[in-house]
Amino acid sequence: MAIKSRQQAPKQSDVARRAGVSQATVSAVINGRATVHRIPDETVRRVREAVRDLGYVANPSARSLRGKRNRLLGVHTFESVFPISQRDFYHEFLIGIEEQAVADGYDLVLFTSTEEANGQRRIYRDGMNRLNVADGSVLLGFTHDSSDIARLAGEGYPFVHVGRREVPGVDFRWVGADYKSATHEVVDRLVELGHRRIGYVGLDHRMEALIDREEGYRDGCEAAGLPPLPVLMGVHHLGVEWFDHAVASGMTAFVAEDESYATKLGELVRERGLDIPGDVSVVVLRGTNDGPVPGRSWSSMGIPRNEMGRAAARMLVEILEDPHATRDDHLLLPCTPPGETTMAAVGGAA
Amino acid sequence: MAIKSRQQAPKQSDVARRAGVSQATVSAVINGRATVHRIPDETVRRVREAVRDLGYVANPSARSLRGKRNRLLGVHTFESVFPISQRDFYHEFLIGIEEQAVADGYDLVLFTSTEEANGQRRIYRDGMNRLNVADGSVLLGFTHDSSDIARLAGEGYPFVHVGRREVPGVDFRWVGADYKSATHEVVDRLVELGHRRIGYVGLDHRMEALIDREEGYRDGCEAAGLPPLPVLMGVHHLGVEWFDHAVASGMTAFVAEDESYATKLGELVRERGLDIPGDVSVVVLRGTNDGPVPGRSWSSMGIPRNEMGRAAARMLVEILEDPHATRDDHLLLPCTPPGETTMAAVGGAA
DNA sequence: ACTCCTTGCTGTTTCGTATCAGCAACGTAT
DNA sequence: ATACGTTGCTGATACGAAACAGCAAGGAGT
Structure with a gap:
């Protein structure tokens, strides 16, 4: 042929x-x-x-060899599957990154080769840092192990982390969302709607993004003169005994740190013959698009994922194109308030 | 800092x-x-x-200048927005490509820098062929202008086109879907359900993937001894006069080349107080996930997008790793038959 | 003492492009 | 006649990695 x-x-x-x-x-x-x-x-x-x-x-390889730049932005995620999957929480970040790359004339390298047998993705593998093929990278997702980040920062590799992240002794750039203020406002709104006992249910594993939310919740309670009632545990531990007790104690609203908690709450509410939001208000702080029933979505704090992706890519490009300009190394974007689909006034009808 | x-x-x-x-x-x-x-x-x-x-x-530019590989697979799409967008028809292809890249230990380069002001993406732009940074590329989407493909093939750049495509005088590899057989089977099924006048509505712009469907339709009609009744035009020309005439002439089933046509048909059906699939059956040959009403999806021929993406990436990797092995240059994957949500027996209830 | 072979490297060139230093030819000014 | 400036280029080099040719040191064989 x-x-x-x-x-x-x-x-x-x-x-x-x-x-x-x-x-x-x-x-x-x-x-x-x-x-x-x-x-x-x-x-x-x-x-x-x-x-x-x-x-x-022109041969782009020769050109970039000469120019020392490849016009490639890397995208690395620590989570198991690449956030290309549309159901994934991270998908929307990637779209933002992509849009900004288009705007700035960069190509994107998705680091898919870094996946280990256990599904985790690490930057350093047998001592090699694959990210170097890109001029700089955007990092997505959470790792317990911050050593990869520390090493990357130590080498002076240009990268921007999506999501606020603090690693002691290591400075690096990130673009985060202002979960704290947004959660504070969620509490304010619930108080406005007449709620006086507002529960907060969340993951037992604390990371920056969740700590911020919890802090906002506590601040909000304090500002309203209410007792903060946080419960942190694995979602599968969220059971009827706890729920019955919560309702009996007069709790009328729940702030769910993650959508999975809201889903579980929805089940408990249904099981007890109650109604959302008629009897109980539920607000999600970190969700995708699902709801308690098909056709209705959770009242969910809007995380500006697209904008965060864009901003991270933009920040990275700026670093690459002018490494010595002074600029802020961290950016906190506002969240949008939740819609009122699963929250309502106390005792009010849906 | x-x-x-x-x-x-x-x-x-x-x-x-x-x-x-x-x-x-x-x-x-x-x-x-x-x-x-x-x-x-x-x-x-x-x-x-x-x-x-x-x-x-290793610096990938230096390596490719020297004619070496970088374990980088390129993905280029001719369509306006990068198929990362989840609503996009091309999204699922990309997932398949990504999964195969993970499996083979390649990283992915998304060529987003090739976008022109008009939203079109071209490979050769202001004198550059950016694809060279990747070892080879998967090409997605359709262009009227086949000159980019011809040129790429002429230079001997390794690439695999997703979707059957014929460019006269130019040989290149592609992975397609067997739209012809699948459409034939759709007609068979409609005949089985008692339909005798089956209309085919489609785009006036003919390309391989659509020609194949139409051919399958004609073959199916012929095999059943029915007259083929194809109508090809822009979707906005699909009007009530045509529809009334079609129904009056005894047409009970429509094969819609594209989902947009089904959507339009749905409107016409509703406008005339008819019901899908009670009065009229509609089968989509190229769709995503929507339906005539929320909660119901179109009877839609299943395009093995994920598998096509995987197969294209796999073929590319094989070419790269053993350029001289003999192998098939084209691959035709089977489609899955449509569900029976918007098709039913003639005169039968929904 | 000599040739020959093997081991273990090194020097140099190449890929295609961008850039820097500089040069020949000619004109103008003094 | 000498100095100087301008025009219109050219030659050489660097970027980082890979490949080829080859060389010095040491040992074996005669």
């Missing part, structure tokens, strides 16, 4: 020969430096013609 | 200095040519150690 194997594309020296000039002149014309190189119009015309005739296209 | 700026990424000469050998030796060790270069184990060990210590990773 006739599929060709690698052939020669014309290069600048071919163009030069055809135009009767040197390769350096061709380079100057192509890069618009004809004026500064004092190339007369007639010569420029001849070179352009030769370029057209031969169908010359 | 204390964020380090990019210290020059280490190169082979840095590794060489640290290991007390020459750059050539480092290159030999890294590329597994230690044996043929008669480098003793002890030296190999020292070099490897230096590589680890410095976190050395």
Whole structure:
């Protein structure tokens, strides 16, 4: 069959020969430096013609070898599957990153080769840092093990972490969301709606993004003169005894740290013959798009995932293009308040 | 603040200095040519150690300039927005590609930098062919202009096109879906359900993937001894006059080439007080996930998008890893038959 | 003492592009 | 006649990795 194997594309020296000039002149014309190189119009015309005739296209590898940049932005995620999956929480971040890359004329490298047998993705594997193929990278997702981040920062590799993250003794850039204020406002709104005992249910594993939410909740309670009632545990421990006790104690609203908790709450509510939001209000602080019943979505704090992705990519590009400019290393974007689908006034109808 | 700026990424000469050998030796060790270069184990060990210590990773531009591979698979789409968007028809292909890349230990380069002002993406732009940074690429989506493909093939760049595509005088590899047989079977099923006048509505712009469907439709009609009744036009021309006429002529089933046509048909059906599938059956040949009403989806031919993506990536990797092996250059995967949500027996109830 | 072979490397060139330093030819000024 | 400036280029080099040719040191064989 006739599929060709690698052939020669014309290069600048071919163009030069055809135009009767040197390769350096061709380079100057192509890069618009004809004026500064004092190339007369007639010569420029001849070179352009030769370029057209031969169908010359620049070799990007040679170009970036010279320029020391590859115009590649890396995307690395610590979570198991690449956030390309649409149901994934991280998907929307990736779209933001992609949009910004388009805008800035960068290509994206998805580091999929870093997956280990256990599904975890690590940056350093047998001592190698694959990220180096990209000019810089955006990091997504959470790892318990912050050593990868520390090492990357130590090497001075340019990267931006999506999500606030603190690693003691290590400075690096991140783009986060203001979960604290947003959660505070959620409590304010619930108080406005007449709720006086507001529960907070969340994961037993604490990380920055969750700590911020809990802090906002506590601040909100304090500002309203209410007792904070947080319960932190694994979702499968959320049982009827706890729920009955909570309702009996007068709890009318629940702030769910994660959507999985809301789902569980929904089950408990249904099991007890109650109604959301008629009897109980539920607000989700970290969710995707599902709801308690098909067709209705949770009152869910809006995380500006797209914007966070965009901002992270933008910050990275700025670092790459002007490493020495002074700029903020951290960015906190506002969340949008939840819709009122699963929250309502105390005792009020749906 | 204390964020380090990019210290020059280490190169082979840095590794060489640290290991007390020459750059050539480092290159030999890294590329597994230690044996043929008669480098003793002890030296190999020292070099490897230096590589680890410095976190050395090869510069992909330098490598590809030299004609070497980078374990980078490119993904280029001709359509406007990158198929990362979940609503996009192309999204599922990308997931398949990604999964295969993970399996084979390749990273993915999404060519987002090729977008022009008009939203089109071209491979050759202002004299650059960016695809060269990847070892080979998977091409997605349709362009009217096949010159990019012809040129790429002419240069012998390794690529696999997702979707059957014929460019006269140009041979290249593709992975397609067997729309023809699948559409034939759709007609068979409709005939089984008692339909005798089956309309085919489709885009006026013909491309391989659509031509195949139409051919399958015609074959199916012929096999059943029915007259083929195809109508090809822009979706906005699909109007009530045509619909009334079609129904009056005894048409009971419509095969819609694209989901947009089914949507339009749904409107017309509702407008005339009819019911799908009670009065009219509708089958979609190219759709995503929507339906005539929320909660019900179209009877839609299943395009094995994930598998096509996987197969394309797999084929590409095989080409890269053994360019001279003989293999098929084209692959046709089966579609899955439509569910029976919007098709029913003639005169039968829903 | 000599040739020859093996081991263990190194020096040099190449890929295609961009840039920098500089040079020949000609004109103008003094 | 000499100095100087301008025009219109060219040659050489660097970027980082890979490949080829080859060389010095040491040992074996005669």
